[in-house]
Amino acid sequence: MGTLLLKNIHTLATMDSQRRELSDASIYIQDNVITAVGQLDDMPSPTADTVLDMSNYVVMPGLINTHHHMYQSLTRVLAQDSELFDWLTTLYPIWSRLRSQHIYVSAKLAMAELMLSGCTTSSDHLYIFPNDVQLEDEIRAAEEIGMRFHAARGAMSLGESKGGLPPDSVVEDEKAILKDTQRVIETFHNADRYAMLRVVVAPCSPFSVTVDLMRESADLARAYGVHLHTHLAENEKDIDFSLETFNQRPGDYAESVGWVGDDVWHAHCVKLNDDEIKQFAHTRTGVCHCPSSNMRLASGIAPIRQMLDHNVKVGLGVDGSASNDAGHLLNEARQAMLLQRVGGNPAGLSAREALELATVGSASVLGRDDVGVIAEGMSADIIAYRLDTVGFAGTLHDPVAGLLFGQSSLVDLSIINGKIVVQDGQLLTVDLPVLIEEHNKLSQQLINGDD
Ligand SMILES: [Zn+2]
Numbered sequence: 135m136g137t138l139l140l141k142n143i144h145t146l147a148t149m150d151s152q153r154r155e156l157s158d159a160s161i162y163i164q165d166n167v168i169t170a171v172g173q174l175d176d177m178p179s180p181t182a183d184t185v186l187d188m189s190n191y192v193v194m195p196g197l198i199n200t201h202h203h204m205y206q207s208l209t210r211v212l213a214q215d216s217e218l219f220d221w222l223t224t225l226y227p228i229w230s231r232l233r234s235q236h237i238y239v240s241a242k243l244a245m246a247e248l249m250l251s252g253c254t255t256s257s258d259h260l261y262i263f264p265n266d267v268q269l270e271d272e273i274r275a276a277e278e279i280g281m282r283f284h285a286a287r288g289a290m291s292l293g294e295s296k297g298g299l300p301p302d303s304v305v306e307d308e309k310a311i312l313k314d315t316q317r318v319i320e321t322f323h324n325a326d327r328y329a330m331l332r333v334v335v336a337p338c339s340p341f342s343v344t345v346d347l348m349r350e351s352a353d354l355a356r357a358y359g360v361h362l363h364t365h366l367a368e369n370e371k372d373i374d375f376s377l378e379t380f381n382q383r384p385g386d387y388a389e390s391v392g393w394v395g396d397d398v399w400h401a402h403c404v405k406l407n408d409d410e411i412k413q414f415a416h417t418r419t420g421v422c423h424c425p426s427s428n429m430r431l432a433s434g435i436a437p438i439r440q441m442l443d444h445n446v447k448v449g450l451g452v453d454g455s456a457s458n459d460a461g462h463l464l465n466e467a468r469q470a471m472l473l474q475r476v477g478g479n480p481a482g483l484s485a486r487e488a489l490e491l492a493t494v495g496s497a498s499v500l501g502r503d504d505v506g507v508i509a510e511g512m513s514a515d516i517i518a519y520r521l522d523t524v525g526f527a528g529t530l531h532d533p534v535a536g537l538l539f540g541q542s543s544l545v546d547l548s549i550i551n552g553k554i555v556v557q558d559g560q561l562l563t564v565d566l567p568v569l570i571e572e573h574n575k576l577s578q579q580l581i582n583g584d585d
Contacts, residue, residue: 135552136183138163138514141174143188144521147534148508149195149493153486155534161193163514166328166552171508184554186547190522192533194489195508196254196515196550197463198496201363201401201422201451204244204258204272205229205237208577210459218431218457219371222299225456228581230304234266236576241272243573244461245281246561248452251462251542254282254515254550255496255505257451259363259401261288261338262304269318273331280555280563282329282515284500285322286336286363287315289351291343297379299341308347311337312354319358327504328513330551332360339365340384341375345391352392361501362393366400369433373405385410394419399499401451402427403441404434411437411444420447420499423491425469426460427453438491439474439482449496450488465542467492485538518547 139162146159162170162177170177213224248256258272269287276283292298293305315335323333335355337343355362367373367384380387388394399420423436441448450470452461467488474482497506505513521533525543529536548556555563
């Protein structure tokens with residue numbers, strides 16, 4: 135891949151341990167790794183195979199998305215005014231018609247949307263496997279489009295007839311779930327530094343799987359050293375279900391089935407109480423905050439300020455495409471910043487804290503120390519935004535804050551694993567108009583129930 139030099143950077147937000155923000159800075163990349171950061175004199179060479187002048191750009195580490203359901207791009211703007219459980223029961227019958235091609239095309243569409251919004255690493259929680267659907271459908275999409283990817287093998291096993299929420303037609307047999315999860319770990323998981331693909335074990339939620347599956351999934355994940363992910367404490371009904379079914383709050387339930395620890399992250403956690411926040415802090419259990427989805431479904435405001443004050447690991451996620459319904463990760467950081475202020479604290483979350491959630495915070499919940507920071511030895515995952523645009527006008531004295539306080543821009547440049555994937559605002563790794571047309575055809579067929 136050779137060498138790449140970004141020079142004359144107007145403003146570089148490194149997100150390193152000192153949170154340095156540099157002016158007139160340079161970054162040197164050898165193949166897929168950053169080898170130098172600083173002034174041009176600090177670079178190993180004043181030139182490289184490719185040299186980009188960045189005097190008109192704000193540059194930062196690529197953003198990291200820790201919760202998504204990419205297939206939901208096919209079923210956006212449905213159940214527009216429902217809360218979570220009603221929203222789910224409206225959508226499950228439509229999702230029961232999903233096939234392999236739907237997963238592949240919708241994942242690629244969702245990844246394109248994420249990459250254009252600044253995301254360079256994403257997890258996806260695929261928890262519905264009807265017909266011929268397999269995890270590799272979305273793995274193929276990630277490989278082709280060039281996104282760093284954590285594929286979470288989700289599952290639902292507790293159908294309506296057994297007291298769960300989903301219809302029996304979309305749940306799987308638990309032995310088959312565990313067998314297939316083991317298969318995808320053995321086939322695809324890469325534990326190496328700079329890995330482009332990792333696998334995560336991810337039963338969907340306490341209201342759609344059994345206690346046994348939660349326990350056995352935790353054992354399986356730990357046998358292979360892979361991470362665990364699920365939904366937790368999303369809204370009041372979720373808490374009610376936990377109390378009625380397990381006679382436990384979500385934190386106690388999670389602990390009782392082995393779902394706390396440095397290798398676990400839970401999506402939402404809107405309703406964690408003070409004791410649970412302390413429990414998550416001392417067990418190093420991670421949280422993925424999904425502000426737009428929490429607002430869309432009226433779930434509530436997650437206590438992110440308290441979590442950060444207690445040193446809970448918190449990352450950011452757009453959540454599924456049908457409950458956001460936008461996969462714009464920079465905008466999600468903006469929503470996080472604004473939502474923590476609702477209720478009276480204008481310093482509830484600063485712009486820089488929101489960017490931390492989307493970079494170093496997300497990296498920590500995914501268990502990675504090679505992304506989310508621009509520093510020597512880190513993956514070359516870098517994004518840049520032009521500053522001579524209407525959205526940045528008037529912010530040049532603090533363009534890092536302008537990223538969040540101003541309109542949510544799309545990236546002009548994105549580099550993933552040392553490869554330029556977006557240049558001049560154009561995604562180079564996919565024919566986007568063709569992809570959108572194919573996606574919309576499949577979406578219409580799925581929603582209309584046509585084969
Ligand atoms: Zn979700």
